[in-house]
Each structure stands twice: as structure tokens, then as C-alpha cells.
Amino acid sequence: MAKLYFRHGTMSSGKTLNLLAVAHNYEQKGERVVVIRPRLDDRFGAESVVSRTGIQRIADVLVDVDSIIDRKILQGVACILVDEAQFLSCDVVDQLRQITWDLDIPVICYGLRTDFQTRSFSGSGRLLEVADTLEEVKTVCHFCNRKAVFNLRISALGAEVDGPQIELGADDRYRPVCGPCYHSHTNRQNQDLFGD
Ligand SMILES: [Zn+2]
Structure with missing residues (x-):
């Protein structure tokens, strides 16, 4: 049975770079992935999934808080990758959870665990509750050499x-x-x- 993963890390921990590498690895094998990200605004380029290294790709699907994910576009997909997953609504996280069970497609969500006040976001809170696997994308503190949290x-x-x-x-x-x-x-x- 496919799993729901939440790979959480702080800002600048390389989450998006990790996502893009996973997408690349699947595509090298001739398999298809779908990249989802929340729609936050209508700025030019808002649909892009961009790593700080400059590597980027366009998200296949933008979701709003009340979006219903169209399962037709998931036919034959090997993996679903979600960028900025902290901004997902609880309902969209629950749909992704159900997709792993109904369609047997793994879903890997990348996002912040908490905001600047150390509180969880809607999406990250729900992912902490329902993900099968929690993985930390690690980086070091800006001021010392301890792990950033x-x-x-x-x-x-x-x-x-x-x-x-x-x-x-x-x-x-x-x-x-x-x-x-x-x-x-x-x-x-x-x-x-x-x-x-
Ligand atoms: Zn420190």
C-alpha cells in the first residue's frame, strides 16, 4: 500500500531541491510524476516550484483550500510530489491521504513544520496527524552549529x-x-x- 510522507524542514533546508531531484529520478526511469503546490497568489511565476539553487519546474496542479483533486490526471502516475505543503488545507491533505489508499500512488509532501511563531500551519498540522512517515530535511542553525528546528x-x-x-x-x-x-x-x- 502506497504511503503518505511528510518531509518537513526549516526555511533554506533544501526541501524543494529534494523534491526536484525525486521528480528527476522518476523521469529518468521513464515514469511520470505530478507536482502539486498550493495557489498562494496570482503573481507571475507563482505556479513555479523553485529551489534556491535556481533549479525550477512548473507545478502540474495548483490547489486552493477548497480544491477537489481531479483523479483523472493521476492515471498512470508513479508518484505525487507536493511543494509548500504547509499551506494546504486540512481537506486537501485528507484527499491526498485517501489517494494513497484508493489509487496506490505514494504522495510525498514537503513543507515547513512550523511558522515564525513556532505554530503549525493548516497543512503541516494535518500532515503531522495523518502521514505514515515523517522525515526531517535537516540544516544547521544560522547562528551556531546546532540543528535548525x-x-x-x-x-x-x-x-x-x-x-x-x-x-x-x-x-x-x-x-x-x-x-x-x-x-x-x-x-x-x-x-x-x-x-x-
Ligand atoms: Zn543556534
Whole structure:
């Protein structure tokens, strides 16, 4: 029976590069994959799955929170790959879960486990609940050599502790950090803001 995988990692941990490599490996064998990503906005290029290395491809399917995945396009597909899976709705995650059982196609989801406030997103929360296999895509902390586990969001004022969960196009304001570095930087911001 095919499995649902959640490969989670911080910002800049190479998740998309990993996805593109898996797609390449299947296609080298003459097998077909479908790449899905959430539709976040209508910016030019928003349908692209882009790694920081510059390697990219166009997503085959863009999903909204209320999308029903068309199973006709999944005929003969060897693997389904999902980029930015943290932004999926719980309902779309549940559809992917069902697809592994009904169609026996593995689904590999790549995404952030948590946001800049260490809280889960809709998609990542549901994937943590229902995935068969949880795998960590690892990278090191921006400030020290420990493993990064959180995403620090920074502005000119320092670490952000408040604000919207999603800020599109702000990828350069995130740093992968370990727990102690996250704690020290977000607390420093509190002290700056409140003067205590
Ligand atoms: Zn650190």
C-alpha cells in the first residue's frame, strides 16, 4: 500500500531541491510524476516550484483550500510530489491521504513544520496527524552549529514576534535557527519593544 510522507524542514533546508531531484529520478526511469503546490497568489511565476539553487519546474496542479483533486490526471502516475505543503488545507491533505489508499500512488509532501511563531500551519498540522512517515530535511542553525528546528523572521528592528503567519515574497527575511538561538533572539526583541 502506497504511503503518505511528510518531509518537513526549516526555511533554506533544501526541501524543494529534494523534491526536484525525486521528480528527476522518476523521469529518468521513464515514469511520470505530478507536482502539486498550493495557489498562494496570482503573481507571475507563482505556479513555479523553485529551489534556491535556481533549479525550477512548473507545478502540474495548483490547489486552493477548497480544491477537489481531479483523479483523472493521476492515471498512470508513479508518484505525487507536493511543494509548500504547509499551506494546504486540512481537506486537501485528507484527499491526498485517501489517494494513497484508493489509487496506490505514494504522495510525498514537503513543507515547513512550523511558522515564525513556532505554530503549525493548516497543512503541516494535518500532515503531522495523518502521514505514515515523517522525515526531517535537516540544516544547521544560522547562528551556531546546532540543528535548525525553527524559522526566525527578521526585520530591520530584529526578530519578529507578531504579524501575519504568511508574508508572500519575504523568504529572505527568514533564518533557520536552533531552539536556543530562537529563544534568545525573540526574547531580545521583546526586551527592545517593552523596555524591560
Ligand atoms: Zn543556534
